[in-house]
Amino acid sequence: MRFKPLQPFWLPIYFFLAGILLGTVLLHADAAHPGAELSWLDSLFTATSAMCVTGLIVVDTGSVFSQYGQAVILILIQLGGLGVMTYTSLVMYLLGRHVSLADRMAVSNTLLHDPGFSLKSFLLRIVLGAFGLELAGAACLYFLTDANFSVWSAAFHSVSAFCNAGFALQPDSLTQWQADWSVNTVFMLLIILGGLGFYVLHEVSSKAIGILSGRKPRTGAYFFSWHTSVVLKTTAFLLLGGAVIFFLAEHNGGQNDLDISTQMLVAFFNSVTCRTAGFNTVDIGGLTNVTLVFMLAFMFIGGSPGSCAGGIKTTTFRAIFAFIVSQVRGGSQARIGRFALDAASLNRALTLLIFALALVAGAVLLLEVSEGGDMPHSMVRGHFLDTLFEVVSAFGTVGLSTGITDTLSSFGKGVLIVLMFVGRLGPVWMLAALQSWQSFPKYRLPQDSLPLG
Numbered sequence: 001m002r003f004k005p006l007q008p009f010w011l012p013i014y015f016f017l018a019g020i021l022l023g024t025v026l027l028h029a030d031a032a033h034p035g036a037e038l039s040w041l042d043s044l045f046t047a048t049s050a051m052c053v054t055g056l057i058v059v060d061t062g063s064v065f066s067q068y069g070q071a072v073i074l075i076l077i078q079l080g081g082l083g084v085m086t087y088t089s090l091v092m093y094l095l096g097r098h099v100s101l102a103d104r105m106a107v108s109n110t111l112l113h114d115p116g117f118s119l120k121s122f123l124l125r126i127v128l129g130a131f132g133l134e135l136a137g138a139a140c141l142y143f144l145t146d147a148n149f150s151v152w153s154a155a156f157h158s159v160s161a162f163c164n165a166g167f168a169l170q171p172d173s174l175t176q177w178q179a180d181w182s183v184n185t186v187f188m189l190l191i192i193l194g195g196l197g198f199y200v201l202h203e204v205s206s207k208a209i210g211i212l213s214g215r216k217p218r219t220g221a222y223f224f225s226w227h228t229s230v231v232l233k234t235t236a237f238l239l240l241g242g243a244v245i246f247f248l249a250e251h252n253g254g255q256n257d258l259d260i261s262t263q264m265l266v267a268f269f270n271s272v273t274c275r276t277a278g279f280n281t282v283d284i285g286g287l288t289n290v291t292l293v294f295m296l297a298f299m300f301i302g303g304s305p306g307s308c309a310g311g312i313k314t315t316t317f318r319a320i321f322a323f324i325v326s327q328v329r330g331g332s333q334a335r336i337g338r339f340a341l342d343a344a345s346l347n348r349a350l351t352l353l354i355f356a357l358a359l360v361a362g363a364v365l366l367l368e369v370s371e372g373g374d375m376p377h378s379m380v381r382g383h384f385l386d387t388l389f390e391v392v393s394a395f396g397t398v399g400l401s402t403g404i405t406d407t408l409s410s411f412g413k414g415v416l417i418v419l420m421f422v423g424r425l426g427p428v429w430m431l432a433a434l435q436s437w438q439s440f441p442k443y444r445l446p447q448d449s450l451p452l453g
Contacts, residue, residue, distance in 0.1 A: 055399020166278020278399025
C-alpha cells in the first residue's frame with residue numbers, strides 16, 4: 001500500500017477539510033455569535049453542515065449568529081454547493097496556471113461524464129449560471145412575494161435553496177409560509193434546479209436558447225442526451241410519485257386540519273425538499289411514520305450527479321431499478337431508455353449502494369450505542385426511527401430532522417460530522433481515494449461457481 005497524497009481524488013478532500021476547519025475557527029469567534037456560547041464542537045458541526053450543504057443545526061442560525069456569522073455560513077454553503085474543485089480549477093485557469101490532465105479528467109468525471117469538454121468555458125458557465133439563478137431567486141423572494149424578505153434574507157435563502165443547503169434564518173424554517181404558493185414555488189424551483197446537475201442545466205439551457213433563437217434540432221437525433229433524459233425522467237418520477245405518496249400518507253394524519261390546497265402544496269414541497277434540500281414547511285416530528293419511512297428512501301436517493309445534492313443520486317437509483325427489472329424478467333442487460341447500462345457502470349452502482357447501506361447501518365449502530373444503548377427498549381420506543389432518519393439525512397446531506405440533532409452527545413455529533421463529509425464528497429469518490437493507495441496484484445485467481453440464495 002502506498003499513500004499518494006497529491007493524487008486528483010484526494011484534492012477535493014483536502015479543500016473541503018480546509019474550508020471546514022477555517023469555517024470552524026471563524027464561527028467560533030465571538031463576533032460570529034455575540035452574547036451566546038458556542039463550543040468548538042458545535043462550531044465544527046455548523047461549519048461541516050454548511051460546507052457539506054446539509055442544513056442540520058445544533059443552534060438556531062437566525063438568532064444565535066450575527067450577520068457576520070451568517071455571512072460565514074453563506075460563503076461555506078456557496079463553496080460547498082458548487083464544489084471547491086470547481087472554484088479552484090476556475091481560478092487556476094483565470095490566473096493562466098496549467099491544469100494537469102489528471103485534474104482535468106477528475107473534474108470531467110465529476111461534473112460532465114465527458115472527457116472531451118472545454119473545462120474553462122464550462123466552469124465559467126457553472127459559476128455565472130449559478131450566480132445568475134441565485135440572483136434571480138433572491139429578486140423573486142424580495143419583489144414577487146408577500147413574505148417581507150429583507151435583501152439579506154432573500155439573498156441568504158436563495159443561495160441556501162439553490163445549493164440545497166436547507167439553512168434558514170427562522171427557527172421554524174419555512175413553516176410560516178406553508179400555504180404561500182409564491183414563496184413555496186420560488187424555493188421549489190431553486191431546489192430542483194440546484195439538484196439536477198450542472199451538465200443537465202447546461203444542456204437544457206442550451207436547447208432552450210436554441211429554440212428561442214429559431215434554431216431547429218437535428219432531424220433524426222434525440223432532443224436530449226441519454227444522461228440528461230435519464231435525469232429529467234427519473235427526477236420527474238420521484239417528484240410526482242413522492243407528492244402523491246406524501247399527500248395520501250398525511251391526508252388523514254397530522255395535516256387533516258389543513259385545506260386540500262395547502263395539503264397538496266405541503267406534499268409537493270416535501271417531495272422536493274426531502275431528497276436533499278432540508279427546508280420544511282411542517283414539523284417533521286409531527287408527520288406519520290409512513291411519511292417518515294418514505295422520506296428515508298427519498299433522502300437516500302438524493303439528487304443527480306454533478307449537482308449540489310447528496311445521496312446515492314438519481315442515476316444510481318435508475319441503474320439499480322433497471323438491474324432488478326432485468327433480473328426479474330430474466331434479461332441479460334439492464335436497459336434504461338434507448339441504451340443498456342455497461343457492466344462497469346452497473347458495478348459502480350451496486351458498489352455505491354452496498355457501501356452507502358453499510359455506512360448508514362454502521363452509523364445507526366454507533367448512535368444507538370451512544371444515545372441510549374444502556375437503556376431498556378421500553379424507555380426508548382421510537383428512538384430507532386429517529387436515529388435512522390437523522391443518519392440518512394446526514395448521509396444524504398438533506399438536513400431534515402425529527403428534532404434530536406441538538407440533543408445528541410458529543411460522540412453522536414461527531415458521527416454525523418463524518419457522515420455529512422462523506423455524503424457530500426460521495427461514497428464512490430471516497431472509495432476511489434482509498435483505492436488509490438492500493439497496489440493491485442498482477443495475477444488472477446481461477447474462478448468457480450458458488451450456490452447462492
